[in-house]
Amino acid sequence: MYSKLHENNLNFPFTGGGNDIQWCFSQVKGAVDDDVAEADIISTVEFNHSGELLATGDKGGRVVIFQQEQENKIQSHSRGEYNVYSTFQSHEPEFDYLKSLEIEEKINKIRWLPQKNAAQFLLSTNDKTIKLWKISERDKRPEGYNLKEEDGRYRDPTTVTTLRVPVFRPMDLMVEASPRRIFANAHTYHINSISINSDYETYLSADDLRINLWHLEITDRSFNIVDIKPANMEELTEVITAAEFHPNSCNTFVYSSSKGTIRLCDMRASALCDRHSKLFEEPEDPSNRSFFSEIISSISDVKFSHSGRYMMTRDYLSVKIWDLNMENRPVETYQVHEYLRSKLCSLYENDCIFDKFECCWNGSDSVVMTGSYNNFFRMFDRNTKRDITLEASRENNKPRTVLKPRKVCASGKRKKDEISVDSLDFNKKILHTAWHPKENIIAVATTNNLYIFQDKVN
Amino acid sequence: IPVSPPPSLLRLPSRAPYTPQSRSRHVPETRRREPCGGDRRGEAGEDTQEKEGILPERAEEAKLKAKYPSLGQKPGGSDFLMKRLQKGQKYFDSGDYNMAKAKMKNKQLPSAGPDKNLVTGDHIPTPQDLPQRKSSLVTSKLAG
Numbered sequence: 001m002y003s004k005l006h007e008n009n010l011n012f013p014f015t016g017g018g019n020d021i022q023w024c025f026s027q028v029k030g031a032v033d034d035d036v037a038e039a040d041i042i043s044t045v046e047f048n049h050s051g052e053l054l055a056t057g058d059k060g061g062r063v064v065i066f067q068q069e070q071e072n073k074i075q076s077h078s079r080g081e082y083n084v085y086s087t088f089q090s091h092e093p094e095f096d097y098l099k100s101l102e103i104e105e106k107i108n109k110i111r112w113l114p115q116k117n118a119a120q121f122l123l124s125t126n127d128k129t130i131k132l133w134k135i136s137e138r139d140k141r142p143e144g145y146n147l148k149e150e151d152g153r154y155r156d157p158t159t160v161t162t163l164r165v166p167v168f169r170p171m172d173l174m175v176e177a178s179p180r181r182i183f184a185n186a187h188t189y190h191i192n193s194i195s196i197n198s199d200y201e202t203y204l205s206a207d208d209l210r211i212n213l214w215h216l217e218i219t220d221r222s223f224n225i226v227d228i229k230p231a232n233m234e235e236l237t238e239v240i241t242a243a244e245f246h247p248n249s250c251n252t253f254v255y256s257s258s259k260g261t262i263r264l265c266d267m268r269a270s271a272l273c274d275r276h277s278k279l280f281e282e283p284e285d286p287s288n289r290s291f292f293s294e295i296i297s298s299i300s301d302v303k304f305s306h307s308g309r310y311m312m313t314r315d316y317l318s319v320k321i322w323d324l325n326m327e328n329r330p331v332e333t334y335q336v337h338e339y340l341r342s343k344l345c346s347l348y349e350n351d352c353i354f355d356k357f358e359c360c361w362n363g364s365d366s367v368v369m370t371g372s373y374n375n376f377f378r379m380f381d382r383n384t385k386r387d388i389t390l391e392a393s394r395e396n397n398k399p400r401t402v403l404k405p406r407k408v409c410a411s412g413k414r415k416k417d418e419i420s421v422d423s424l425d426f427n428k429k430i431l432h433t434a435w436h437p438k439e440n441i442i443a444v445a446t447t448n449n450l451y452i453f454q455d456k457v458n
Numbered sequence: 459i460p461v462s463p464p465p466s467l468l469r470l471p472s473r474a475p476y477t478p479q480s481r482s483r484h485v486p487e488t489r490r491r492e493p494c495g496g497d498r499r500g501e502a503g504e505d506t507q508e509k510e511g512i513l514p515e516r517a518e519e520a521k522l523k524a525k526y527p528s529l530g531q532k533p534g535g536s537d538f539l540m541k542r543l544q545k546g547q548k549y550f551d552s553g554d555y556n557m558a559k560a561k562m563k564n565k566q567l568p569s570a571g572p573d574k575n576l577v578t579g580d581h582i583p584t585p586q587d588l589p590q591r592k593s594s595l596v597t598s599k600l601a602g
Binding site: 209 | 513519529600601
């Protein structure tokens with residue numbers, strides 16, 4: 001049921017040793033108060049390709065983009081801080097009159113396009129509609145019009161006696177976000193993923209039963225490339241949970257299912273990729289099967305490594321690394337919070353068993369990270385096989401304070417500084433995390449706060 | 459005896475008089491609209507051996523079965539998935555609502571159960587059941 005290839009070595013903390021990273025608090029964004037408005041719940045976090053920009057989306061349909069300030073060469077205690085760059089309302093709540101269906105404005109995913117010119121572009125999606133946003137800077141404005149006053153009022157043409165050439169003068173930086181494309185009405189079910197192709201021209205969007213291929217320039221046409229809807233809905237046994245394009249091969253993508261399988265599809269093989277090219281599935285010991293088996297095997301996130309050689313999947317209790325060349329089992333399995341296995345009954349009752357945790361790679365694919373409960377998040381070093389549990393909390397508020405590793409006591413005598421499973425706060429979940437593409441800077445989202453941690457710079 | 463609403467409650471209403479607001483829609487070529495959701499029958503629960511073995515999962519399963527004996531054998535099957543596909547669906551059809559109100563005369567319409575997301579049985583969604591939908595007028599606190 002779960003591979004014991006690499007058991008976690010919980011006794012060796014991450015810190016210490018020359019090559020180990022020491023994580024320090026850097027910043028926290030968001031309100032302090034405990035009374036969280038639903039709109040403020042963070043639903044997605046994503047760095048852009050250079051790491052200079054960090055975008056968040058929330059349940060209220062808003063996007064906030066932070067920009068890393070240029071490093072201060074004199075005072076290089078730490079890397080630049082992230083400050084608000086732009087914020088806009090991406091999606092509004094809608095009502096589908098035809099189906100009496102309410103469409104939430106919650107931003108499910110944000111994906112950045114690689115930068116091609118001065119402007120930045122990102123795709124943001126809610127359950128039904130994907131939007132391409134252009135974020136551009138304006139730092140100069142034209143002055144000296146002949147027919148307009150500086151405040152915009154029109155001048156009486158008869159009062160104009162001389163002509164002048166308008167010139168651009170510098171102004172305070174203004175960052176504008178405008179929707180450039182709206183990709184709507186192509187999904188009957190709820191969009192869970194968007195992924196930009198390495199050709200930088202097309203992207204896919206996936207809902208529970210179908211995956212569509214779009215061209216970034218074309219909004220009135222979309223190709224359906226995967227359709228797993230059964231002819232008779234009573235025969236429905238699994239749904240699509242996540243999908244992603246391969247980082248280098250523009251013809252390859254994967255999608256994960258609620259049954260714990262991942263299918264790799266090749267668009268060169270056929271127009272409709274209902275038949276997979278590869279099926280990744282770990283065999284299950286049937287004697288270990290329980291009521292919960294399928295639910296906890298449901299994959300909540302799938303991410304290719306930067307190299308494109310591996311992919312990582314997250315299910316309820318573990319993170320698995322798969323070699324694309326081996327379909328029958330993962331090459332590495334990391335237990336995120338195995339102590340929850342004996343709490344599945346109550347986790348089912350409070351619906352926590354359906355929480356969708358995401359996962360991410362670091363820039364060099366050597367470390368993977370994912371969230372847990374009690375505002376804990378976990379990192380697994382694939383080379384040293386060491387792992388660490390850290391907490392996103394305002395208690396460790398001072399910049400450059402090294403975070404203390406946390407430990408959960410599964411049973412038996414609780415040591416000092418350990419926290420017992422029953423004391424965990426299951427309302428404090430870290431579902432979304434992101435790792436800077438080049439540096440050791442991570443963004444961790446608690447319910448309504450965004451934490452930024454960096455490694456210690458000496 | 460109140461007349462129960464027609465079984466089409468969980469689907470688009472089959473009787474005509476209610477015309478939705480017409481609105482120009484930009485529909486991409488390949489898309490076909492199909493009604494989603496449908497009448498779900500619960501799967502019959504089968505007896506399972508109570509195995510309080512070494513496996514913590516089995517012990518948890520036994521606990522759950524003890525609390526909810528009617529729970530289906532296959533949790534990953536259709537019931538669970540249909541609920542997932544139906545997420546967010548809230549039907550309020552003023553025609554159905556007014557017809558049902560007329561039939562019930564002065565009696566109360568059955569109100570939503572604790573899970574307001576699932577429309578089941580005789581329940582007709584009422585305006586009170588639907589949460590207020592308003593867009594965020596305030597700037598995100600992350601930008602504060």
